[in-house]
Amino acid sequence: MRFTDLLRQEAGPIWEAEKQHPFVRGIGDGSLPLDRFRFYLLQDYLFLIEFSRIFALGAARAGDLATMQHFASLLHETLHTEMALHKRYGERFGISPAQMEAAEPAPTTIAYTRYMLEAAWRGTTADLAAAVLPCQWGYAEIGRHLKETGDTSEANPYRDWILLYSSEEFKATGDWLREHLDRAATESGTGDRERWRALFLTGSRYEYLFWEMSWRQERWPV
C-alpha cells in the first residue's frame, strides 16, 4: 500500500466529517446561504495568497529541475486559475479583487496558513507536500463527491465551484504531490514518516476547521 493511502485511511473520519459538514453539503445542493459563502470567499482569497508562498518555497527548495517545474505550475495554477474563480464569484457579489485582498483574516485563516508555512519553511519538499496534501487532494475528493451526489445544474449558484474542483486537470496536480511524498517515504526512516503523518492529520483537521469557520462566520471575540 502506498504511504499516502495509509495517511488517507487514517484521516478517513476527518475527511468523512468534512463531506458531512453543512457548509459542504450546502455547496453540493445549492442551499448554502449566500452570506456564508461570501465570508468563505473572502477568507479563501486570503488563504490562496498565503498558500501560494508555500509553492514558491517548494520551487526554491527543489532538488531538481522537474520538481521545480511542478511547484512552479502549482504556484501558477493557484495564483491564476483558482484565484480567477474567486474573482468571478467576487464580481457576482459586487466585491472587487482589491476589496477581497483587503479583507481581515479570521483566526482560523491565520492559524492554518501559518501552520503550513512554518512546516514548509523548516522542512523539506516532502514535508511541504505532507502539509498541503489534505488541501489539494481533499478539495479534489470533495469536488468529485459533490459532482456525483450534488446538483450541478445552472440552478446551483455554486456550480462553478464544484466544476473547478472536480476537474481532471485539478486532480492531476494533486497526484504529483502524492507521488512526491510516496517517493520520499520509500527512501526514509520511521522518524520522517511519523512527522509526515502528523502534518497530514493536522492539515486535514484544519481543512475541517476552515468549513466550520466559514459556516459560523468566525470573528475575533474582541
Ligand SMILES: Cc1ncc(C[n+]2csc(CCO)c2C)c(N)n1
Ligand atoms: C481552505 C482551502 N483548502 C484547500 C483549497 C484548495 N486549494 C488551495 S491551493 C490549491 C492548490 C492548487 O490550486 C488547492 C487545491 C482551498 N481553496 N481552500
